Amino acid sequence: IHNQKLNMPPLVRYKIPIIGHTYSYLFNCEEFLKQCKKEYGDIFSIYVWGHVRTIVGKEYAQDILSRDDAFNFSVAFNKKFPGDLLLKNLGPFDPTRLLKDHITCKLDLYSERMQKSLYSATQKYIDIGDHDGPKVFNNMYHLMTRIISTPIANIFIGEEESQYEEVIKTFSEFTSDSAALLKVPPILDFIYPGLQNYFNRILVKSGLYNPATKHQDILTKHIKNQVCKRLEEKKKYGDSWKRPNDFLQDIMERDDFDPINVSYLSLADRMFALIFASIHTTAGGCANAFMDLASRPQYMQELYEEQLEVHKEADENGVLPFEALNKMKKLDSFVRESLRLVGHLTSLEHAVIKNYTFSNGLQVPKDRVVYVYADDVYQDESLQGPNPKSFEPFRHVDKNTVASKISKNYLPFGGGRHACPGRYFAINEIKFFMHNMILNYNFRTESGKVEKRKMIGPAALPSTSGIIIEKKVK
Numbered sequence: 383i384h385n386q387k388l389n390m391p392p393l394v395r396y397k398i399p400i401i402g403h404t405y406s407y408l409f410n411c412e413e414f415l416k417q418c419k420k421e422y423g424d425i426f427s428i429y430v431w432g433h434v435r436t437i438v439g440k441e442y443a444q445d446i447l448s449r450d451d452a453f454n455f456s457v458a459f460n461k462k463f464p465g466d467l468l469l470k471n472l473g474p475f476d477p478t479r480l481l482k483d484h485i486t487c488k489l490d491l492y493s494e495r496m497q498k499s500l501y502s503a504t505q506k507y508i509d510i511g512d513h514d515g516p517k518v519f520n521n522m523y524h525l526m527t528r529i530i531s532t533p534i535a536n537i538f539i540g541e542e543e544s545q546y547e548e549v550i551k552t553f554s555e556f557t558s559d560s561a562a563l564l565k566v567p568p569i570l571d572f573i574y575p576g577l578q579n580y581f582n583r584i585l586v587k588s589g590l591y592n593p594a595t596k597h598q599d600i601l602t603k604h605i606k607n608q609v610c611k612r613l614e615e616k617k618k619y620g621d622s623w624k625r626p627n628d629f630l631q632d633i634m635e636r637d638d639f640d641p642i643n644v645s646y647l648s649l650a651d652r653m654f655a656l657i658f659a660s661i662h663t664t665a666g667g668c669a670n671a672f673m674d675l676a677s678r679p680q681y682m683q684e685l686y687e688e689q690l691e692v693h694k695e696a697d698e699n700g701v702l703p704f705e706a707l708n709k710m711k712k713l714d715s716f717v718r719e720s721l722r723l724v725g726h727l728t729s730l731e732h733a734v735i736k737n738y739t740f741s742n743g744l745q746v747p748k749d750r751v752v753y754v755y756a757d758d759v760y761q762d763e764s765l766q767g768p769n770p771k772s773f774e775p776f777r778h779v780d781k782n783t784v785a786s787k788i789s790k791n792y793l794p795f796g797g798g799r800h801a802c803p804g805r806y807f808a809i810n811e812i813k814f815f816m817h818n819m820i821l822n823y824n825f826r827t828e829s830g831k832v833e834k835r836k837m838i839g840p841a842a843l844p845s846t847s848g849i850i851i852e853k854k855v856k
């Protein structure tokens with residue numbers, strides 16, 4: 383009754399009750415949204431999976447990101463995902479603060495380790511024997527989760543524990559195993575909005591389906607090993623103890639860590655929250671950048687020459703100084719282009735946490751979920767420059783827009799106060815990975831064509847088409 387007073391965005395008309403726009407949204411999303419915007423304007427609502435959702439066009443997209451008093455990302459996420467049940471021991475936790483204090487400001491310190499463990503993991507998982515010649519890989523995303531989990535585990539929980547294969551497996555599989563709960567189409571929401579999540583919560587709570595448990599057992603065991611070992615060694619050697627440098631050690635030295643009464647479950651859950659934010663996203667970024675280059679051999683030589691030049695600064699182990707990242711200007715632009723064209727049609731879903739009025743007078747009620755109409759932002763010439771949706775890898779060179787720099791025409795990391803705090807870490811990892819691949823391997827798509835993103839409704843995933851990789855002959 384309260385909401386009836388609001389001047390709400392127009393609801394796009396539909397013919398079939400209950401199903402509403404679900405079918406068009408799933409199978410013809412790009413055209414469907416274009417048509418909606420044309421007929422209904424910059425902000426409109428659609429009826430999908432039993433929920434009214436509001437799609438916000440480019441003119442108002444920044445409101446969603448900058449007005450964090452009215453729009454919230456986690457609240458929207460928790461409406462469809464039982465994160466609180468999977469990570470029961472998380473406790474109060476500020477991942478952004480922790481990342482800023484202990485990861486982002488130490489990226490130079492971690493640079494050598496990131497490179498070494500990234501390169502050895504690349505070699506291990508790509509594993510092309512010397513005589514085998516070209517080899518076909520059919521799911522780059524899957525391969526990338528393994529590769530990038532290695533340096534992330536190394537920096538998060540240390541050199542020693544990250545040597546265990548089961549730890550890497552847990553880092554790389556936790557997100558996709560948990561996200562299985564998100565992949566079930568929310569059919570039950572047709573009966574009553576929110577029923578699917580209610581049902582999923584019962585599955586997890588009752589223990590019938592808890593994808594996190596096996597990973598929690600593994601990670602808790604390894605964290606406990608390390609913490610006990612470190613506390614003992616510190617006691618034994620006192621000031622002469624050489625502290626390991628990693629995120630775990632930093633957490634152990636924070637004021638809120640109690641060495642007498644350590645909660646290993648809570649330490650593990652904090653790691654899992656960061657794993658959830660970092661692995662799937664970075665692996666997707668790497669897979670897309672790699673597929674985008676494999677699809678466009680015409681840019682290979684230019685990028686190769688840049689990497690060769692940059693690599694002159696490497697030491698005898700092939701490790702680059704941290705500053706070398708800034709010299710990969712063309713590669714950085716390539717990565718930005720790949721992230722710019724990540725391909726989601728709608729993204730950055732946020733829940734409305736208090737009624738909000740846009741400057742055009744339209745209002746969205748508390749509890750509504752709103753989406754940024756990303757495709758609208760990326761089709762716009764005034765925002766993107768000429769040929770806004772064509773992949774032009776060097777369009778960002780010398781434009782003062784490096785790949786980690788958020789702006790209103792570049793949304794892969796969100797924006798505003800909650801913009802992704804892990805983006806510097808992620809970009810460095812993607813650049814080091816690509817640098818190494820471009821220098822040491824030849825790769826191309828098996829089809830010989832440009833492989834596009836795989837679309838599931840409005841969401842884009844890296845293509846799973848075959849890629850042929852072979853070692854460069856030197």
Ligand code: HEM
Nearest residue numbers: 455477659660663664667794795796797800801802804808
């Ligand atoms: C290419 C890789 C990545 C992409 C595309 C990405 C994307 C995003 C996006 C879209 C958000 C939401 C921003 C918003 O609400 O406006 C976010 C938040 C976040 N990301 Fe990332 N991310 C990536 C890598 C990482 C990594 C490597 C880490 C950790 C090391 C990380 C940690 C976080 C955290 C903790 C948040 C929550 C911030 C908050 O709510 O204040 N991300 N990320």
